[in-house]
Amino acid sequence: MVRGDFTHVSMLAATFVWFVLGFFAMRKVGKRVQNAVFILLTLLCCGGIFFRYAMGLRPTLHFQWQTFAMQLMQVCNFNFVLLPLMLVPKFELARQYSVMFSMLCAATPFFSPPAAWAGLPWYDLQILNSWLNHACAVSLPLFMLAARRLKPQRAYALPVTIAVFFYFTAVAIICYPLIYFGILTAETSFSYVFKQDGILIFKLLYRLIPYPYFYLYPLLPVLYLFFRFFAWAMKGYKTAPFAWRVSRAAQNAPLLK
DSSP, X not given: OOTTSHHHHHHHHHHHHHHHHHHHHHTTSOHHXXXXXXXXXXXXXXXXXXXXXXXXXXOOSOOOHHHHHHHTTSTTTTHHHHHHHHTSTTOHHHXXXXXXXXXXXXXXXXXXXXXXXXXXXXXXXXXXXXXXXXXXXHHHHHHHHHTTSOOOOGGGHHHHHHHHHHHHHHHHHHHHHHHHTTXXXXXXXXXXXXXXXXXXXXHHHHHHSOSTTGGGTTHHHHXXXXXXXXXXXXXXXXXXXXXXXXXXXXXXXXXXX
């Protein structure tokens, strides 16, 4: 699969249909069904990430813990931790981080397939697994939006920006010593902190600031402004606080803006 070929366009179209149909379906079903879908998407994504990086895409009990741990430093694979946190009612920051930042990051491989997929058929397990993982990571916050259990909030624009900064800083703190002592290389760090992976915006930033990790700093104010704009654009969208059990009184109460 390469960008723009028949296979890529077909899978992209099918995924878009899934998002649209799922979005409208989630607006019609009851909260118990919504809750079940949230849990299922979380299990599928986390299970898919674990199956790929800890099990090597094969049924085995010999887990590759080192590879798995390093892959969690890649922003989309961090959904292994993030998506379960989204199901915790009081952990609103996890949901805001996902809808503002992670959801958009997870959607990028749909439009720009990795170079490693070139020459592979659509049914290759590597492609199907990765596509499913990213589709689940997009679907969960998207369907929470549809269910009116989530929307971007302006008050979280700065906390989410800070969380992004701390995430990449934590990756840098872990990886820099490992690279220095020859345990890792920039390529095997699995993180955009150290490699641009052919992505245009990262390549341009690295030309401007040719230092790993630090070259990402100019993105932070841009992300903050985008988060603010996203929240402003949806300020009129009515929602209810995320909760697993909702009383009849709460169900009949008007949604909040």
